Amino acid sequence: MNRPPNPAPPDSAKSFRSERFDFASFFFTGLTGFATLLIVAILAVILLNIVVQGWESLSWRFISTIPKDNFFDPASTGVLPMIVGTTGRVFVMTIFVLPVGVITAIYLTEYAPSTSPLTRFIRAAVNNLAGVPSIVFGLFGLGFFINFVGRNLDALLDSPGPTWGQPAILWASLTLAVMTLPVVIVATEESLRAIPPGLREASLALGATKLQTILRVVLPQALPGIMTGGILAVSRAAGEVAPILFTGVAYYMANLPSKLTDQFMDLGYHVYVLSTQSPNIEQTRPILYATVLVLLMLTFALNFTAILIRARMRKKLRALG
Amino acid sequence: MGIQRGHRARPLEWLAERVIFTISLSAIMLILLIFIFVGREALPIFLGRMDSALIQETIPPERMNELDPEELRVYLDLSPRQFAGMDRDTLQMLMEVRQEALEEIPPEQLNDPDAHANTTAWRYLLFPHQWSDYDRPRYIWQPIGNIHKYNIVPLIVGSLKTTLIGLFFAVPISVGAAIYVSQLARPRVREIAKPTIELLSGIPSVVVGFFALLVMASVFQAVFQYETRLNAFVAGIALGFAVIPVVFSIAEDALTSVPRSYTQGALALGSSKWQAAWHIVLPAALPGVFAAVVLGFGRAIGETMIVLMVCSASVMSWSIFDSARSITTTIAAEMAEAVAGGHHYRMLFMLGAVLFAVTFVANLVGDIVIHRLKRKLEGRS
Amino acid sequence: MPAAPLKNVTVSAPDGPDDSAKETLIEVRDLSLYYGATRALTQITLPICPRLVTAFIGPSGCGKSTLLRCFNRMNDLIDNVRIEGAVRISGYDIYSRDVDVIELRKRVGMVFQKSNPFPKSVYENIAYGLRLQGHRNRADLDQIVEQSLRSAALWDEVKDRLHSSALGLSGGQQQRLCIARAIAIKPEIILMDEPASALDPIATARIEDLILDLKKQFTIVIVTHNMQQAARISDYTAFFYLGQLVEHDRTRKIFTNPTQKQTEDYVTGRFG
Numbered sequence: 001m002n003r004p005p006n007p008a009p010p011d012s013a014k015s016f017r018s019e020r021f022d023f024a025s026f027f028f029t030g031l032t033g034f035a036t037l038l039i040v041a042i043l044a045v046i047l048l049n050i051v052v053q054g055w056e057s058l059s060w061r062f063i064s065t066i067p068k069d070n071f072f073d074p075a076s077t078g079v080l081p082m083i084v085g086t087t088g089r090v091f092v093m094t095i096f097v098l099p100v101g102v103i104t105a106i107y108l109t110e111y112a113p114s115t116s117p118l119t120r121f122i123r124a125a126v127n128n129l130a131g132v133p134s135i136v137f138g139l140f141g142l143g144f145f146i147n148f149v150g151r152n153l154d155a156l157l158d159s160p161g162p163t164w165g166q167p168a169i170l171w172a173s174l175t176l177a178v179m180t181l182p183v184v185i186v187a188t189e190e191s192l193r194a195i196p197p198g199l200r201e202a203s204l205a206l207g208a209t210k211l212q213t214i215l216r217v218v219l220p221q222a223l224p225g226i227m228t229g230g231i232l233a234v235s236r237a238a239g240e241v242a243p244i245l246f247t248g249v250a251y252y253m254a255n256l257p258s259k260l261t262d263q264f265m266d267l268g269y270h271v272y273v274l275s276t277q278s279p280n281i282e283q284t285r286p287i288l289y290a291t292v293l294v295l296l297m298l299t300f301a302l303n304f305t306a307i308l309i310r311a312r313m314r315k316k317l318r319a320l321g
Numbered sequence: 322m323g324i325q326r327g328h329r330a331r332p333l334e335w336l337a338e339r340v341i342f343t344i345s346l347s348a349i350m351l352i353l354l355i356f357i358f359v360g361r362e363a364l365p366i367f368l369g370r371m372d373s374a375l376i377q378e379t380i381p382p383e384r385m386n387e388l389d390p391e392e393l394r395v396y397l398d399l400s401p402r403q404f405a406g407m408d409r410d411t412l413q414m415l416m417e418v419r420q421e422a423l424e425e426i427p428p429e430q431l432n433d434p435d436a437h438a439n440t441t442a443w444r445y446l447l448f449p450h451q452w453s454d455y456d457r458p459r460y461i462w463q464p465i466g467n468i469h470k471y472n473i474v475p476l477i478v479g480s481l482k483t484t485l486i487g488l489f490f491a492v493p494i495s496v497g498a499a500i501y502v503s504q505l506a507r508p509r510v511r512e513i514a515k516p517t518i519e520l521l522s523g524i525p526s527v528v529v530g531f532f533a534l535l536v537m538a539s540v541f542q543a544v545f546q547y548e549t550r551l552n553a554f555v556a557g558i559a560l561g562f563a564v565i566p567v568v569f570s571i572a573e574d575a576l577t578s579v580p581r582s583y584t585q586g587a588l589a590l591g592s593s594k595w596q597a598a599w600h601i602v603l604p605a606a607l608p609g610v611f612a613a614v615v616l617g618f619g620r621a622i623g624e625t626m627i628v629l630m631v632c633s634a635s636v637m638s639w640s641i642f643d644s645a646r647s648i649t650t651t652i653a654a655e656m657a658e659a660v661a662g663g664h665h666y667r668m669l670f671m672l673g674a675v676l677f678a679v680t681f682v683a684n685l686v687g688d689i690v691i692h693r694l695k696r697k698l699e700g701r702s
Numbered sequence: 703m704p705a706a707p708l709k710n711v712t713v714s715a716p717d718g719p720d721d722s723a724k725e726t727l728i729e730v731r732d733l734s735l736y737y738g739a740t741r742a743l744t745q746i747t748l749p750i751c752p753r754l755v756t757a758f759i760g761p762s763g764c765g766k767s768t769l770l771r772c773f774n775r776m777n778d779l780i781d782n783v784r785i786e787g788a789v790r791i792s793g794y795d796i797y798s799r800d801v802d803v804i805e806l807r808k809r810v811g812m813v814f815q816k817s818n819p820f821p822k823s824v825y826e827n828i829a830y831g832l833r834l835q836g837h838r839n840r841a842d843l844d845q846i847v848e849q850s851l852r853s854a855a856l857w858d859e860v861k862d863r864l865h866s867s868a869l870g871l872s873g874g875q876q877q878r879l880c881i882a883r884a885i886a887i888k889p890e891i892i893l894m895d896e897p898a899s900a901l902d903p904i905a906t907a908r909i910e911d912l913i914l915d916l917k918k919q920f921t922i923v924i925v926t927h928n929m930q931q932a933a934r935i936s937d938y939t940a941f942f943y944l945g946q947l948v949e950h951d952r953t954r955k956i957f958t959n960p961t962q963k964q965t966e967d968y969v970t971g972r973f974g
Binding site: 022024025028029031032033034035036038039040042043046049050099100103104106107108111112121122124125126127128129130131132133134135136137138139140142143144147148155178181182185209210211235238239240241242245246268269271272275276281285288292295296299300303307 | 345348349354358362402493495497498514523526528530531536595596616622624625653656657669676684687
């Protein structure tokens with residue numbers, strides 16, 4: 001040893017005071033803390049800007065009016081058809097995505113042998129699906145749902161003109177369902193995994209079959225998680241524009257959509273139209289901000305609900321385990 | 322009561338399991354379908370079967386009888402089904418239309434060599450070409466007009482330009498924040514900061530695009546004093562906003578999954594929190610941070626609305642203060658004008674297929690890296 | 703908890719030095735510790751002597767690990783921890799405002815229950831702490847790394863694989879590596895939190911030998927669940943129960959003739 005370790009070192013060292021200021025720690029903690037703060041600030045600036053400016057032009061009339069042909073005119077325009085279109089397409093989407101997503105998650109957590117290549121393959125596919133660019137989903141919807149399924153349906157049903165083989169709320173919803181499938185699967189899986197295995201074992205030990213155990217014990221416990229998944233999917237889909245560009249959205253429609261094969265107007269697409277096609281951006285600005293605010297309220301309200309449900313679920317699980 | 326196994330004992334149970342299993346394959350099936358149906362529409366381009374030349378060889382309608390039905394069908398570009406539904410007169414009329422189309426071409430273009438070129442061939446897509454009205458070989462994407470110029474290099478450059486600006490902006494900030502939130506912050510700060518940052522991913526990209534277009538573009542121009550108000554720089558920073566939550570949550574997750582015992586071991590040796598994070602935790606989680614960047618890249622290059630709203634002029638330039646048109650923007654902006662089944666339409670699908678392939682590889686790499694890292698870290702905890 | 707009848711406990715630990723001659727290195731005075739509103743330690747007062755092994759024993763949740771972690775302030779990492787009373791090391795209150803925790807931890811080393819080598823090479827694991835202290839000279843580093851590994855009785859087993867990953871070592875080797883890592887920076891005190899609880903009997907025996915060897919140079923405080931282990935290696939033993947110090951005395955005394963009834967019940971395996 002270089003110095004005898006134990007005989008007490010000189011008294012100055014006894015105080016446990018550091019000899020020098022640890023500049024690196026101070027600097028880098030500050031730097032990373034600043035990065036965190038910067039992200040929060042970006043979020044705050046965007047939200048504040050929209051809420052403050054959008055609130056002034058938001059009115060009940062604006063929300064409940066169907067605009068006549070010139071929707072750039074602040075005095076007469078409204079966003080009712082867009083709200084109806086956006087809500088409608090995510091509603092139809094939910095009907096398709098929830099069952100498929102939940103059942104896939106049940107297979108992955110309850111049935112699949114965790115190490116088999118097939119399971120890993122499914123997981124890889126789910127993860128990959130989550131990363132496919134939204135515009136590619138749009139192309140897929142156009143190539144598969146409209147040009148393949150739709151046209152063949154038309155031929156099969158002998159429609160007079162293109163009925164199914166054209167952009168429609170149904171195809172947009174199906175495209176969005178494909179896009180949000182991973183969101184539902186991941187959220188459901190997470191909540192299924194959080195259920196203690198003891199519960200399943202207890203049910204099985206009482207002579208319940210696996211299916212009975214899943215339906216009566218596992219799923220009721222996982223319900224909040226499944227709801228979270230559904231809400232997250234809806235909030236993600238509500239704001240997406242790229243996948244519906246070619247599959248169903250309309251620039252302008254005089255009437256509200258009434259059938260699944262109708263086209264629709266959409267809040268997100270309307271934001272795009274108002275901000276890029278306006279003949280006079282200064283005049284359009286107030287209604288643009290109001291439209292964005294409506295869209296944000298829709299997606300953020302859903303997001304907040306998901307976060308709240310999730311937080312309550314975690315608390316409950318912590319109490320259980 | 323027998324203790325039997327298998328589907329005979331419980332047919333319902335057996336059936337339910339089969340159904341559940343089949344439905345769970347949907348994710349794989351969808352990936353395959355995307356490959357097939359995006360690829361199908363783009364296939365003629367990949368195989369070089371499209372011909373976009375302005376001046377096509379025509380067969381005079383009088384010689385219709387010399388062609389056998391299959392040749393005629395291919396010449397008129399009809400599907401077998403359409404072909405079967407047409408009588409002789411209709412077919413002859415179509416042949417006349419073909420010939421009339423040729424006669425309507427302005428005479429000065431008849432001698433233009435470009436009018437005979439099939440611009441969907443790979444050498445026109447990838448390499449500069451000297452078009453007759455230009456003074457030197459150029460990369461040009463200009464699908465509308467008599468001569469369809471389909472060079473995809475400007476679009477690739479546009480995508481890379483905006484994506485790289487976005488990553489340069491977002492990666493240091495998100496990784497820094499991930500280190501802070503997962504390693505340095507007090508638990509109470511962490512509990513607030515993490516969901517707040519993740520909330521950023523809840524802002525629809527059309528809203529980010531709107532904000533960049535109406536607010537950021539003007540502010541940045543005032544600050545940086547550049548010429549073009551809407552340029553790749555604004556688009557890139559706005560893209561960064563969309564990338565931040567992706568990189569942050571994956572990096573934060575990777576850093577958090579490093580066992581606490583590593584940090585404790587380092588602290589017990591007298592390192593500061595920062596030193597423990599920098600020397601021990603970050604190196605252990607580095608593959609995860611790498612995966613976060615790869616997945617962030619996939620997110621940025623696939624983003625459509627932000628770039629579409631902020632800048633969309635297709636100019637071939639590496640300057641970050643010039644406008645740029647990305648692959649995604651091109652697809653979104655031009656699909657409405659493209660005729661289904663035409664070369665422009667197929668060209669856009671080809672771009673989509675390329676984009677899908679790139680993001681597919683990025684996702685796969687990111688996924689595999691994270692998987693390995695988790696296994697390594699969990700293997701010994 | 704293996705039940706150990708009193709008569710079967712072998713106390714091989716030597717008698718400590720004469721009581722009158724002992725000085726105090728760590729002095730705990732009226733120490734209480736709270737997690738939020740729950741009190742985990744109650745009014746502990748305890749002297750710990752230099753270059754001896756002191757063992758903390760007691761049933762799970764009695765606060766022995768918590769007390770150990772007060773000595774290098776690892777409890778600071780947990781939110782909501784509040785401390786009353788004082789811990790003095792060499793007469794200096796380590797909870798006073800101007801104490802640099804990092805400096806403290808450099809002088810009070812710690813070995814954890816589960817071996818936690820860094821995911822680096824064997825060599826880098828030991829060099830890490832030295833580099834933190836500013837050692838840059840390669841030859842110096844080589845020498846100290848070798849010395850530390852020799853002191854931890856690990857040198858012969860790893861000298862050919864110094865630069866391969868430490869995660870490839872066996873559990874016992876990993877734990878001795880962690881000990882080597884702790885002694886490389888030459889602390890005055892080494893805290894050990896059940897260092898052998900995850901190891902097989904042979905690996906445990908080697909760690910115990912090592913501890914007996916190390917006490918020539920270091921002051922060791924060890925938390926253990928295993929009473930035979932406490933009996934074999936420690937000079938002093940402190941018995942804790944429900945956050946209170948029940949008895950603290952020479953190990954031989956605790957195991958053969960405890961003053962308190964509770965202590966006797968515990969060491970004879972009647973509860974715990």
